[in-house]
Ligand SMILES: NC(=O)C1=CN([C@@H]2O[C@H](COP(=O)(O)OP(=O)(O)OC[C@H]3O[C@@H](n4cnc5c(N)ncnc54)[C@H](OP(=O)(O)O)[C@@H]3O)[C@@H](O)[C@H]2O)C=CC1
């Protein structure tokens with residue numbers, strides 16, 4: 586059986602360098618290109634890449650994806666910074682290249698995906714929900730893509746259940762004291778030397794709290810998700826948002 590031809594964009598970065606190692610170590614994959622900033626995207630075509638694993642920066646990801654999609658190269662994207670406008674643009678490119686698949690995964694680790702699903706399931710049963718994400722201080726964006734997605738899923742679950750507004754008597758506050766508002770859910774970002782990628786979802790009801798916590802302690806935590814995404818995206822045209830769609834979570 587021929588091996589899946591995979592390229593990594595952002596190959597010298599914290600997660601990209603780990604992805605290079607993981608693809609090299611996968612028996613069913615061949616690493617055909619490992620590109621850094623300034624490298625020529627034509628290398629993707631020349632190397633015959635079937636899948637590009639995009640792990641760069643929010644300022645680079647759109648240009649890279651435009652190239653991949655218009656050249657029929659499937660993409661597995663971990664880079665953050667997704668807005669409605671960006672997703673609409675990506676969908677336009679995909680509409681013109683209907684056989685191409687793109688997976689955007691706010692988080693590739695199974696524990697983080699489960700945290701999001703557990704939080705979504707629990708949210709309607711509690712009056713209050715807040716998200717705290719904690720990361721290494723070199724992270725360029727806040728809140729994390731994972732926290733933003735978690736808050737969106739919580740908000741949607743609460744809206745579907747008809748949950749009332751969360752109790753909060755704050756009348757005065759310093760700017761930022763209540764965190765960022767993501768679809769009505771407070772999201773707090775901590776940047777601390779020594780950390781990698783962590784998240785807590787705090788839920789509170791009358792006389793009880795529930796805390797769902799996930800810790801990525803090494804970038805290896807993201808690799809099974811990247812490899813799974815690469816295998817599945819080649820037979821999944823269009824945009825898939827969230828690794829959970831490639832997992833059998835009921836099974
Ligand atoms: N979904 C997930 O599970 C995870 C997602 N991430 C996300 O992945 C992204 C990268 O994170 P991290 O590795 O920590 O960041 P780094 O800054 O360590 O790595 C990014 C790398 O991409 C390079 N780069 C920038 N632009 C381009 C380009 N046009 N082509 C090729 N390479 C480019 C950078 O080069 P230079 O240094 O020269 O700018 C750098 O080497 C972030 O958005 C982060 O949030 C991270 C971990 C897990």
Ligand SMILES: O=C(O)C1=N[C@H](C(=O)O)C[C@H](O)C1
Pocket residue numbers: 665691692693720724725728729730731732781782783
């Ligand atoms: O920059 C990181 O490190 C991470 N970024 C992603 C995010 O913003 O959610 C995933 C994970 O939290 C690590």
